[in-house]
Amino acid sequence: MFSRLSIGVAQVVRTFSTSSQNNVKVAVCGASGGIGQPLSLLLKQSPLVTQLHLYDIVHTPGVAADLSHIDTPAVVRGFNGADNLDAALKDAQVVIIPAGVPRKPGMTRDDLFNTNAGVVRDIAAAISRNCPKALVGIITNPVNSCVPIASEVLKKAGCYDANRIFGVSTLDIVRACAFIGEAAGHNPLDVTIPVIGGHSGVTIIPLLSNCKPAVNFPESQVKQLSERIQEAGTEVVKAKAGAGSATLSMAYAGARFALSLVRAIKGEKNIIECAYVRSNVTEATYFSTPLRLGPNGIEENLGLPKLNAFEQGLLKAAIPELKTNIKKGEEFVLKN
Numbered sequence: 001m002f003s004r005l006s007i008g009v010a011q012v013v014r015t016f017s018t019s020s021q022n023n024v025k026v027a028v029c030g031a032s033g034g035i036g037q038p039l040s041l042l043l044k045q046s047p048l049v050t051q052l053h054l055y056d057i058v059h060t061p062g063v064a065a066d067l068s069h070i071d072t073p074a075v076v077r078g079f080n081g082a083d084n085l086d087a088a089l090k091d092a093q094v095v096i097i098p099a100g101v102p103r104k105p106g107m108t109r110d111d112l113f114n115t116n117a118g119v120v121r122d123i124a125a126a127i128s129r130n131c132p133k134a135l136v137g138i139i140t141n142p143v144n145s146c147v148p149i150a151s152e153v154l155k156k157a158g159c160y161d162a163n164r165i166f167g168v169s170t171l172d173i174v175r176a177c178a179f180i181g182e183a184a185g186h187n188p189l190d191v192t193i194p195v196i197g198g199h200s201g202v203t204i205i206p207l208l209s210n211c212k213p214a215v216n217f218p219e220s221q222v223k224q225l226s227e228r229i230q231e232a233g234t235e236v237v238k239a240k241a242g243a244g245s246a247t248l249s250m251a252y253a254g255a256r257f258a259l260s261l262v263r264a265i266k267g268e269k270n271i272i273e274c275a276y277v278r279s280n281v282t283e284a285t286y287f288s289t290p291l292r293l294g295p296n297g298i299e300e301n302l303g304l305p306k307l308n309a310f311e312q313g314l315l316k317a318a319i320p321e322l323k324t325n326i327k328k329g330e331e332f333v334l335k336n
């Protein structure tokens, strides 16, 4: 049931070898939050993770104590408060960042910029000091601006490697598989589909024409499904009615992406994920496309899949918004 996450069942966990060449240290920043806690649980459950560092400005001693009682190999340590950020990140190979505030009804993701930009900037600066070679997955919104922020901070510190910095857009793909599976009568786990672009409203570009198994929906249904995927985050924000945004589905998606990075570090071949990265595929300098992952991050950007006329329209609508979001992130680092 967890095939997309590649986390082991108990038997696998119990037989897993923890020899030193298999060590992978993962740090979660924002580990006490609505995403951070279930994400950390899924990472603790995976036999692929051997050290799990949980950083937050609150509650990490409790979260770490709780998770550390689970009988899997990952050694869990909690790091509380800004004074412990450096220790949390020391020599981490994978850093996943769900730190920062979530939306309330009526807000856009961009409305989170003023609070979350500084959070991502400070964590990126700590990454440059403690684990400049880490593969970094940014969940914090607005993702479209936060990835440029982290990139500019790492550039300033002289350790930027575009192949190692990812905006996590996996939830868009997870949702697309769920909604298309339901509409087409397929097991969602059998569905694959690239979702490209960015991670907000019109910048989310689901490519139903590239769906496998192929789907043959009428035009009106393609439009309705595409819009639902683009607005799915808002659907959850409205349903939670002031209690935040997607947390459990994001933890699932974040764990899948984090474990894909871990598997790539361990040398597994042909791991393909879409993620929002530095890109020259379109006019937008950051853009999500399918990527082949390797031990050093992006091994190959697989580029733009073939788009039909409807999808070309979605791409055209996304580019101006992406450019604005990217510029805002880059300017924030210049001025702050």
Ligand SMILES: NC(=O)c1ccc[n+]([C@@H]2O[C@H](COP(=O)([O-])OP(=O)(O)OC[C@H]3O[C@@H](n4cnc5c(N)ncnc54)[C@H](O)[C@@H]3O)[C@@H](O)[C@H]2O)c1
Binding pocket: 029, 030, 031, 032, 033, 034, 035, 036, 055, 056, 057, 058, 098, 099, 100, 101, 102, 103, 112, 116, 119, 138, 139, 140, 141, 142, 143, 168, 169, 170, 171, 172, 199, 244, 245, 246, 247, 250
């Ligand atoms: N990329 C995506 O697809 C996606 C999906 C869902 C949510 N998100 C985003 O993820 C973020 C977190 O959402 P959530 O629901 O977990 O929120 P939350 O409020 O439940 O948790 C956020 C956590 O971050 C911590 N935090 C705040 N400032 C921090 C700092 N400076 N350093 C370390 N930790 C800090 C808080 O203490 C809290 O524990 C939001 O920005 C949200 O919009 C992104």
Ligand SMILES: O=C(O)C[C@H](O)C(=O)O
Binding pocket: 102, 103, 109, 141, 171, 199, 232, 233, 234, 236, 237, 245, 246
């Ligand atoms: O919608 C949000 O604010 C959170 C997240 O980006 C999502 O897509 O669920």
